[in-house]
Amino acid sequence: MIRVVLADDQPLVRAALEMVIAETTDIEVAGEAGTGAEAVRLAAELRPDVVVMDIRMPGTDGIEATRLVTAAGGPTRVVVLTTFDEDEHVYAALHAGASGFLVKDMALDDILGAVRVVAAGEALIAPSVTRRLIGAFVAGRPPEQAPGRGTRDGAVRRLEVITGREREILTLVGRGLSNTEIAAELVLSIATVKTYMTRLLAKLDARDRVHLVILAYEAGLVSVAG
Numbered sequence: 001m002i003r004v005v006l007a008d009d010q011p012l013v014r015a016a017l018e019m020v021i022a023e024t025t026d027i028e029v030a031g032e033a034g035t036g037a038e039a040v041r042l043a044a045e046l047r048p049d050v051v052v053m054d055i056r057m058p059g060t061d062g063i064e065a066t067r068l069v070t071a072a073g074g075p076t077r078v079v080v081l082t083t084f085d086e087d088e089h090v091y092a093a094l095h096a097g098a099s100g101f102l103v104k105d106m107a108l109d110d111i112l113g114a115v116r117v118v119a120a121g122e123a124l125i126a127p128s129v130t131r132r133l134i135g136a137f138v139a140g141r142p143p144e145q146a147p148g149r150g151t152r153d154g155a156v157r158r159l160e161v162i163t164g165r166e167r168e169i170l171t172l173v174g175r176g177l178s179n180t181e182i183a184a185e186l187v188l189s190i191a192t193v194k195t196y197m198t199r200l201l202a203k204l205d206a207r208d209r210v211h212l213v214i215l216a217y218e219a220g221l222v223s224v225a226g
Contacts, residue, residue: 036060070097174216
């Protein structure tokens with residue numbers, strides 16, 4: 001069972017998510033928080049698998065709360081959920097250690113799917129913000145504001161350690177394909193794709209799937225134009 005803490009200063013948002021979660025068989029609400037400070041406290045006390053974190057909350061905002069939760073070194077991962085999808089929030093959330101960035105106009109089923117993905121140890125960004133995030137990074141956003149690691153030449157050199165097949169898979173990851181979609185595209189088993197993903201993360205010293213996406217763009221495997 002995936003245990004979730006819902007952190008949002010709007011009770012109606014929490015209620016809507018809780019109602020949808022109640023209909024699932026694999027996710028349960030372990031607690032609710034109306035402030036960032038309360039979210040941090042509940043994460044420490046309840047040690048949930050995932051905190052669904054709003055950005056704009058009174059006092060300690062969602063970005064700082066995310067930083068505090070992830071810095072604690074516990075098992076809890078954070079999905080940032082907000083109505084605001086400006087670039088600076090994406091960068092700040094990822095820099096704070098968030099494993100996902102979603103916007104509230106996504107279908108509730110997609111949000112639940114994101115919770116499952118993050119609980120399984122992967123990471124994701126809502127499709128509506130991915131291209132702009134990467135575009136700003138490639139255009140020269142300062143490294144401290146983004147999870148990438150420098151220049152195009154540097155990224156290309158990092159890719160020298162991977163095989164041709166791993167490079168092919170990294171390109172598909174950069175295009176936003178899931179493991180299942182990659183398996184279908186390359187006629188591989190999902191288990192094989194997962195093995196390749198593990199190798200890519202290790203060889204490229206990438207924290208998670210989000211970093212692989214950024215590296216694929218940074219190295220020129222995927223273009224901002226499509």
